[in-house]
Amino acid sequence: MNTPGSLPSEGLAAGLGEHGLIDLIRSRLSPAPPDLIVGPGDDAAIVRPDRGALQILTTDALVEGVHFDLRFSSPADVGHKALAVNLSDVAAMGGVPRFALLSLMLPAACTRANVEGLLDGLIGLAERSKVAIAGGNITRSPGPLVVDVTLTGSARPRRFLTRDAGRAGDRLYVSGAIGAAAVGLAWFQAQAAAGRGVLEPPADPGLAECLERHRRPEPRTRLGLLLGRMRAASACMDLSDGLADAVRQVAAASGTGALVDAARLPIHPAAARWFASHGIDPVQRALGAGDDYELLFAVSAKVKGRFRAAARLARGLPLTHIGELTSEPGVRLVTEDGVESELPPGFVHF
């Protein structure tokens, strides 16, 4: 989870970086017990309860000043997004979301209306997603507002999706459109920097969509569930840290390379226009843009039929073939004129 455009702070944990911090933690853990089916390192954990279905557990926090700015997002937007980012993780595992815990850290200036707004957004999405809020915790915060959500999900054995199950030759697909959330945030920041209001929506409906995508991402709950339940994908992960990062991670975890076709990328049309009008290369920027809670997944030729069936059930959500996993190592981008280059790096948190 990140907010593209927010400057990552320097020097945290003596330059370890996010992956270094995660590696540090993993290196310190005991060997996983047999009932921890998927532990740290994927979008969420999968554990085996004593009998029956597997249970998915995930947690993701939104921190004021890092992931949201209350000038741009309402408390309801924040509540929605705090659950959405967790739903996206459960979707990326192919699970059915079940129970949420809500951990709130509230600054002294937080009003009752703020808390009610936050609940509006969170509970509204929970109800649409058939998620029950099972508990949580409230504490005061001497600093920013923090909304930390834990979500459980369930999945049947062998019907979940990890990022390490891709094979060379699998096609890579991405859902929906990319780059929209980044442009939404950039628009808010440009308006604020110019001293203009941010509450009046832009006239361009495509740009308005980008703002909405930043404020209220729609997790791909149904798609993830279909891909998992129908065993229609090999590897899967969500695009919280951008498409380039996701391709890199799926390829690395699967022990493959990857080739992405620049011309195929489903860049949101309004975002592409915005990038172009600001002199930014749309492909490079869209590949590095975080906060698009779309799914990247790999499909092997063997399951092509099941994938087509799942795609038909995805209610019109576009699923775009953007490239392949390759036996040749390296994560490359090929342009229309056949020029190959390395994929740009993803968003860096620290």
Added chain:
Amino acid sequence: MNTPGSLPSEGLAAGLGEHGLIDLIRSRLSPAPPDLIVGPGDDAAIVRPDRGALQILTTDALVEGVHFDLRFSSPADVGHKALAVNLSDVAAMGGVPRFALLSLMLPAACTRANVEGLLDGLIGLAERSKVAIAGGNITRSPGPLVVDVTLTGSARPRRFLTRDAGRAGDRLYVSGAIGAAAVGLAWFQAQAAAGRGVLEPPADPGLAECLERHRRPEPRTRLGLLLGRMRAASACMDLSDGLADAVRQVAAASGTGALVDAARLPIHPAAARWFASHGIDPVQRALGAGDDYELLFAVSAKVKGRFRAAARLARGLPLTHIGELTSEPGVRLVTEDGVESELPPGFVHF
């Protein structure tokens, strides 16, 4: 979860207070689905996976400046305590702790040594408690260090403990000793206020125990599990917000009154001495002191035999009979000379 002695901030959420905030949230939730066995309002949630054992889910955060002070606690102490407070919640439900998710919010000044220390404390306790770290999340914090842990536990149907299952006539018991953590914190604060060092331990070994209790509370994992598994208690909850608060909550949830015998309270001897030497009434202060992660539980006459058997298995942990649940409403304290008064209020978070 609170830190006694830290001043609660005024005015949060327009004076709603913590219970008001919880009520507000509960009033906004949809009716619980049948597989949400225990929802918000108890120490933790209990959910029914598709088949098999029940799963307990809980989350509790430690926030720098609210729950800990890095002058008094090492990062390892904080890591230990962040898991301990969650283990205490699972113990209070009578469950076996299983999987933890670790959500970290790290300020830019946080060093690698800080993170390693934190993991030392957390993972050390996780290993002793047979808890697997199943995942988590890391983000930067523009404010305080936050360690938010989610813990799952399991329990068999009808073998878990809620706070609402007490009946008039049940005896009230408390584990271990109370007041120690509050005195530990008060000692640190007095040392710091006087410009004296806090790293040299006090000569009094009892007082040193109090410091340790503040920094590294020992959750009553085994006791909670025994009480739940052996059906040796009716109601149970932990003392995160103090004994008076716990008695009030168990009585209110169970629809009973309660009578607590001041002379029976197991006040930690060094804490009692410290209170007396500072002109503080030990009983009043110990009743209101939070941060003692002991268990309060109710035992009906019918299960006396099972309770004795569980107590024998509790490895020497003292279990003190401190009073009764009553059919007469009200939550009262009776002193040695027979004077009755209302129980003092518990700790107030906001």
